Amino acid sequence: MTTAFHDLADRVLAGEPATEHDALAVLRATDEEVLDVVAAAGRLRRAHFGNTVKVNYLVNLKSGLCPENCNYCSQALGSTAPILKYSWLKTDEALAQAAAGLKGGASRVCMVSSGRGPSDRDLDKVTEMVGAIKAEHPQVEVCACLGLLKDGQAERLREAGVDAYNHNINTAESHHDQIVQTHTYADRVDTVEKAKGAGLSPCSGLIAGLGETDEQLVEALLALKALDSDSIPVNFLMPFDGTPYENTWELTPQRCLLILAMARFVCPDKELRIAGGREMHLRSLQGLALHVANSIFLGDYLTSEGQAAEADLELIRDNGFVVLGSEEHAAQLAHPDPAIRRRGAGTSIPANA
Template sequence: MPGSAFIAACMEKVLSGVRITFAEAEQLLATNDVMALAECANTITRKFNGDVVDVEALINAKSGRCPEDCSFCAQSTFYETGINKYPLLPTEQLVENAKMAKEGGATSFCLVCAYRSPPEKDFEQICDAIVEIKRQVGTEVNVSLGFMTLERARRLKEIGVKRYNHNLEASESYFSKICTTHDFADRVNTAKTVKEAGLELCCGGIIGMGETARQQLELAFSIAELNPDEVPMNILIGREGTPMEDMGIIDPVDVIKAIAVWRFIMPETILKIAGGREVHLKDRERLALKAGANGIITGGYLTTGGNAPNKDITMIKEIGLKAK
């Protein structure tokens, strides 16, 4: 197993501006020296990103009835999961949630909607809501609306959206195991489209869906090729009613290792621990923020609760970092 000398050599390579190879990433992920890996990933994070943690809140602005069959997702029409389903929330409610998020300490607010692609009426309503949030709250607004045309992406850019989220979710070699209603290339194309429109790209995925260690790294390298500004790492929580409901808890050490290695692969991005962090990491969330992660989603996720923002802000300050 690779030891601290190999890990340090890889760190120096990254610090000098050279990207590690796939083979090196495989060796890093296989190491038993987790603390050395975490410390080196932390050094990379501090060098390229400083001591700031990006804190983002999101709202599930339209829940359920998604026509895609992603096997991890409680919002798919293909599965009976018992979630609260509702159409696009009114603008007033979205503005109020953005205000609460800002008051809670979040510096950005993301509107997430369960669409393949929004119908025109909903897209116009979303645009109106974004304008009002920018006007009344003054917070950074990000969106996640499914597949996107260049024309619509440019419209979002014009009204002040900063970042568009569209995750790859799984590696290309594993993608057909989790979704059959669209393919990996569809997701890559939308990621490229929003970048072409001048929006920042938020693009991550999910670990713990039964993929191999190699496929986990394939996902990371595919994301890195897109040069995203932000990379959310989600850790699967098997939701009742979905094909993945019986997936168990991942060893938190394996999560820490994955975070650290993704930092070696993508040294300059905002690497955000997102859905599932509270369940899988438990008391190791502080370690995750000193092992490569420099961002969090706070206040809950799409169909799952999360930490209160004040708890997360306190945690960040306790480990000597700053919430942004």
């Protein structure tokens, strides 16, 4: 067993932040060290999140028709990817889609629209949808992802019942201009700060496989830590036909595992979500990745199909995890044996309870 990564886990569990050097060492682990890296990162995951997996569900409110030129995106200006393009869903359509995700075990619904950012009329539509979803499912978390925010818009979303706001930085500041030119890295950070300032839980992550260096991956994760992002979606580039990245294949399943492990060491107590591209790039190692990450999207993504929701839930069960908020999770938390209660609660129950 390679002890260096477990020594790193010991230090992080003791409250010592992982350094840039530590993060690079994780990313550059050899094939023979991958399982040791996962085991060490898994200790952090279990300490903070027990054996739970948070399940999220995407509702694509508006598809395509975007004026931004994000080179990785099938919905971007100039993309010829064969995707569905439509304007805003009606409230009842959004409600039906959200209900399907919740029935499958999701506890958070992510309401996403394409475009540079919402107009005030767009916000009217979204707040109406949020009100309808919360009226029928008051326990659900709602995360909005609507693009760049103007002053006052985050406050409107918070007042309407939105719990979180997603706006990914996507890559390191030093690499940002290589992947998009119609907005800046600072624009993205500003929107995350607006969301935080309004009391929304900040959700911001990255896309791996965009031609970035190891150093730039670490730079991006350290930036997300500095932003204090509560949840960090890690996407793996899906090289859509008709986009500038259509022939870009930089990732292997083991590389994806190391990226997730690096994220866990840098941000040990944050929700780490395996997002777009996990089926394509992690493939048979998806289950192993759950021993590092503690959150996934259920079913399909914005413009691409994921694996069947039943397969996702089976993946969770087969790897010894329970869905956060499920009956199985509730039974763990109510169990008379403190060891079993701790299994579902991470560090929230003292060891001597």
